[in-house]
Amino acid sequence: MHALNASNISKSYQTSGETAKVLRGVNLQIARGEMAAVMGPSGSGKTTLLHVLTGIDTPDDGDVAIGGENFAQLSEEERALFRRKHMGMIFQDFQLLESLTVKENMLLPLILDKKDADVQKAALEKVMDALGIGDLADKGIMEISGGQKQRAAIGRAVMNEPEIIFGDEPTGSLDRKTTGDVMRCMVRMNRQSGISFLIVTHDVYTASFCDRVLFLQDGKLALEVKKEKDEKSFQEDILKTLYALGGGRDDLF
Amino acid sequence: MTFFDISKKMLRFGFDRYRLYFLCNVSAATLFCCFALIFSNPAFMNGQIVNSSISGNIFLPAVVSAVFLIFFLPVSCQAFLSSRKQEYGVMFSLGMSRKEGVFHLFFEHTVVSLSALAAALAAGTVLSFLFFAVILYGIGITGVQWQFCSEAYKITFILYAAVTAAAFVWNGGKFMRDKIGILLKAKYRSEKTGKFFKLLNRLVPGYMNRHFVAWSFVRRHKKVWIFKYTFAAVIVAAAALLMGSCITMYPGFLRDAENYSPYDMVYAQIDGMNQDPIQEAVRILEQNGTKADQVIRLPYVRDGSFNYISAADVNKSIGCNYQIQEGEFLNLFQYDPKDGYEHNMQPVSAVTISGNQKLRSAGSDVRILFNQNAAFADRTLIVNASDFETLRADTTRSAGCMNLFVFAQWENSYQGICAVKEYLQNSNHTDDEEQHYYALSSKVERYRDAEKSGQFLIFLMVFVTGLMLSAEFLLIHSQIQAEREETDRAVRSLKLFGMAEREIGKCLRYRNFLRFLPPLIAGTILSLLPSYYLNESYGMGKLGVLAGAVFGIVLIFINVVLLCRAGSTSSG
Ligand SMILES: Nc1ncnc2c1ncn2[C@@H]1O[C@H](COP(=O)(O)OP(=O)(O)OP(=O)(O)O)[C@@H](O)[C@H]1O
Numbered sequence: 001m002h003a004l005n006a007s008n009i010s011k012s013y014q015t016s017g018e019t020a021k022v023l024r025g026v027n028l029q030i031a032r033g034e035m036a037a038v039m040g041p042s043g044s045g046k047t048t049l050l051h052v053l054t055g056i057d058t059p060d061d062g063d064v065a066i067g068g069e070n071f072a073q074l075s076e077e078e079r080a081l082f083r084r085k086h087m088g089m090i091f092q093d094f095q096l097l098e099s100l101t102v103k104e105n106m107l108l109p110l111i112l113d114k115k116d117a118d119v120q121k122a123a124l125e126k127v128m129d130a131l132g133i134g135d136l137a138d139k140g141i142m143e144i145s146g147g148q149k150q151r152a153a154i155g156r157a158v159m160n161e162p163e164i165i166f167g168d169e170p171t172g173s174l175d176r177k178t179t180g181d182v183m184r185c186m187v188r189m190n191r192q193s194g195i196s197f198l199i200v201t202h203d204v205y206t207a208s209f210c211d212r213v214l215f216l217q218d219g220k221l222a223l224e225v226k227k228e229k230d231e232k233s234f235q236e237d238i239l240k241t242l243y244a245l246g247g248g249r250d251d252l253f
Numbered sequence: 254m255t256f257f258d259i260s261k262k263m264l265r266f267g268f269d270r271y272r273l274y275f276l277c278n279v280s281a282a283t284l285f286c287c288f289a290l291i292f293s294n295p296a297f298m299n300g301q302i303v304n305s306s307i308s309g310n311i312f313l314p315a316v317v318s319a320v321f322l323i324f325f326l327p328v329s330c331q332a333f334l335s336s337r338k339q340e341y342g343v344m345f346s347l348g349m350s351r352k353e354g355v356f357h358l359f360f361e362h363t364v365v366s367l368s369a370l371a372a373a374l375a376a377g378t379v380l381s382f383l384f385f386a387v388i389l390y391g392i393g394i395t396g397v398q399w400q401f402c403s404e405a406y407k408i409t410f411i412l413y414a415a416v417t418a419a420a421f422v423w424n425g426g427k428f429m430r431d432k433i434g435i436l437l438k439a440k441y442r443s444e445k446t447g448k449f450f451k452l453l454n455r456l457v458p459g460y461m462n463r464h465f466v467a468w469s470f471v472r473r474h475k476k477v478w479i480f481k482y483t484f485a486a487v488i489v490a491a492a493a494l495l496m497g498s499c500i501t502m503y504p505g506f507l508r509d510a511e512n513y514s515p516y517d518m519v520y521a522q523i524d525g526m527n528q529d530p531i532q533e534a535v536r537i538l539e540q541n542g543t544k545a546d547q548v549i550r551l552p553y554v555r556d557g558s559f560n561y562i563s564a565a566d567v568n569k570s571i572g573c574n575y576q577i578q579e580g581e582f583l584n585l586f587q588y589d590p591k592d593g594y595e596h597n598m599q600p601v602s603a604v605t606i607s608g609n610q611k612l613r614s615a616g617s618d619v620r621i622l623f624n625q626n627a628a629f630a631d632r633t634l635i636v637n638a639s640d641f642e643t644l645r646a647d648t649t650r651s652a653g654c655m656n657l658f659v660f661a662q663w664e665n666s667y668q669g670i671c672a673v674k675e676y677l678q679n680s681n682h683t684d685d686e687e688q689h690y691y692a693l694s695s696k697v698e699r700y701r702d703a704e705k706s707g708q709f710l711i712f713l714m715v716f717v718t719g720l721m722l723s724a725e726f727l728l729i730h731s732q733i734q735a736e737r738e739e740t741d742r743a744v745r746s747l748k749l750f751g752m753a754e755r756e757i758g759k760c761l762r763y764r765n766f767l768r769f770l771p772p773l774i775a776g777t778i779l780s781l782l783p784s785y786y787l788n789e790s791y792g793m794g795k796l797g798v799l800a801g802a803v804f805g806i807v808l809i810f811i812n813v814v815l816l817c818r819a820g821s822t823s824s825g
Pocket residue numbers: 013014015020022040041042043044045046047048049202
């Protein structure tokens with residue numbers, strides 16, 4: 001069974017009388033424990049796709065199933081519960097609550113799920129260690145760097161051991177070195193706990209940490225590249241594909 | 254850790270927002286509660302104790318404060334909820350259900366609202382208490398004092414509860430329907446440039462370019478601002494209107510006191526009262542430094558409804574020229590038609606004077622012949638001399654004499670008046686109530702009462718307009734506060750791209766001008782026309798307009814000074 005199975009998704013926006021068809025029949029499967037990236041030029045509909053997949057937005061057409069459960073058939077209430085248990089999210093602008101400390105932000109999913117204090121404590125310890133931000137636990141959000149924020153956000157996403165974690169440009173506000181750190185964090189989480197990742201990015205370096213990269217163009221997933229050997233050669237493959245698709249140098253790094 | 258702990262932390266962190274919302278609620282409800290406590294005070298609203306032209310002034314501010322509450326609370330509720338959007342967006346993305354969200358918001362909202370209500374009821378009580386204390390001890394109007402009016406608290410509670418509940422349902426409902434993506438990005442959402450700004454850009458491109466940054470602050474949250482501007486302008490207009498009518502009413506009171514007292518002292522010799530010889534009163538006056546130039550004795554007959562006076566007597570002693578035939582009478586209305594009050598001027602058509610002898614009306618005249626006094630009936634009929642003799646002979650009525658005094662100088666006759674009053678009371682040997690009935694009345698007392706009423710009125714106006722203007726200030730200020738986070742962000746990025754601290758300060762100061770001044774100017778202008786019509790009814794239209802305009806200009810001036818000073822002390 002797939003962690004994510006989306007079929008024939010289409011979505012259009014109505015702006016000032018015109019209809020812009022952003023997604024035109026997207027099919028996408030992510031296997032359990034797989035780490036995949038979707039690439040595409042700016043405005044190609046990556047965020048839109050992610051919003052549809054996470055149920056933040058509803059598609060005009062098509063189905064989304066996560067862990068075999070079809071999203072469209074759930075009520076609002078059930079969807080929230082489902083999101084709580086089976087899904088994690090990472091945003092480009094972190095979306096951590098400034099009112100809470102790093103630790104509290106990370107615990108939020110468990111708190112919402114009304115888990116006991118000792119469960120919270122155990123989960124937190126495990127994740128903190130894996131992320132290497134143990135010493136930041138009681139710091140405020142405004143006191144830590146972008147890379148640290150994103151690692152805290154990853155911690156929050158994995159905290160309830162979801163089926164799949166979605167990331168929208170998770171490295172979009174980070175420099176290259178920090179991008180590497182954050183992505184390695186994600187890979188570690190992925191390997192350790194078997195959580196699937198789907199991240200959306202326009203950055204080749206970020207994408208190269210994944211097992212597979214899909215390319216979104218003209219509202220469809222046009223091509224895909226799998227990681228065969230090491231990251232270096234994977235990056236070259238991705239670049240080649242981008243050129244083949246006609247993307248300019250704007251799309252690089 | 255539980256969600257309750259998280260809520261507490263959020264409360265502590267976002268304390269400014271909660272406090273702002275709390276204060277908005279408190280002030281709106283306080284204002285209304287205070288006015289409600291005044292207008293439901295039985296003594297204050299009793300026309301016998303407080304002139305209705307004074308107490309009537311409470312209604313406009315009461316209505317304005319009710320409208321303020323009705324519109325201001327939902328807007329501040331919306332601002333408050335908007336400030337929570339990102340937090341709840343994150344919670345929803347982590348899987349909090351909308352139902353849980355509503356529940357938490359509702360809980361918070363209820364706690365804030367209820368504590369604000371409690372504070373408002375207390376503050377309203379204190380304010381109205383101070384109001385009545387000043388009236389009683391400061392101005393010295395007796396008979397009016399603070400009273401516990403459960404009615405006032407009840408209306409405040411009902412209005413407040415209904416408005417906050419409706420505001421929560423309306424704004425919370427919208428909030429809960431917003432998509433998660435929209436909630437997460439709420440802080441950064443832009444608004445379209447409206448027609449007005451496009452027009453300004455076309456009309457005065459140079460100006461708009463120069464003040465582009467200041468206007469960019471103003472442009473955001475256009476809808477809220479349009480509402481706030483309109484409402485603030487209405488409040489200012491109401492305040493200017495009240496000020497205008499207050500300025501015209503004060504001299505009106507004094508003028509009425511003089512107009513309604515053609516004589517400087519009057520009393521009745523009737524029913525065996527005040528029988529001492531006139532010379533005695535004149536002597537006492539003189540002892541107290543008041544010289545009586547002239548004393549007119551006008552015989553009259555009275556019953557429960559009318560004073561009857563003879564045309565011949567009036568013509569002789571007051572210098573009128575009434576020609577009344579036997580069997581007829583003239584309705585005399587002793588009013589000043591331009592005093593601004595409604596007068597009942599229904600003439601009677603016939604009266605029976607004795608047995609079946611009737612007099613018919615020969616018409617009516619409007620003229621103040623003598624002062625009002627408790628021993629005179631409300632209405633006066635002028636009759637022929639022979640009919641007057643018939644009336645005087647009828648023992649079912651009282652016959653007597655009005656003594657009308659003219660002084661050389663009435664302004665400092667108060668001491669003399671008091672002495673005569675005391676002398677007459679001592680010689681009358683009756684109880685207090687009767688004394689009151691036969692007591693003399695005088696121009697100087699009436700004038701002093703008018704002054705007191707005037708002070709009362711001015712105090713009421715200052716009190717009311719003060720409260721209304723603080724509401725107006727709050728309306729604008731609260732919004733600037735609500736936008737503070739956004740402003741801070743903007744200021745940070747302005748600094749980043751090279752704007753100097755000083756320039757930013759100037760820009761924010763200019764923004765504050767754009768925020769505070771338009772409603773003041775619009776409100777003042779808005780008040781002019783109604784002020785003219787309202788005050789023109791007693792011939793003071795122009796003065797009313799002038800007073801309102803001066804009030805507005807002074808307000809604008811004060812605001813400019815305050816804004817400049819606030820701007821020079823802090824740039825943020
Ligand atoms: N709420 C909306 N209403 C109308 N149009 C929208 C909305 N959201 C997105 N769009 C449009 O849909 C298209 C795709 O937007 P989307 O944000 O999905 O692109 P993206 O691939 O994520 O771009 P980027 O790489 O810049 O983040 C764009 O043309 C955008 O203008």
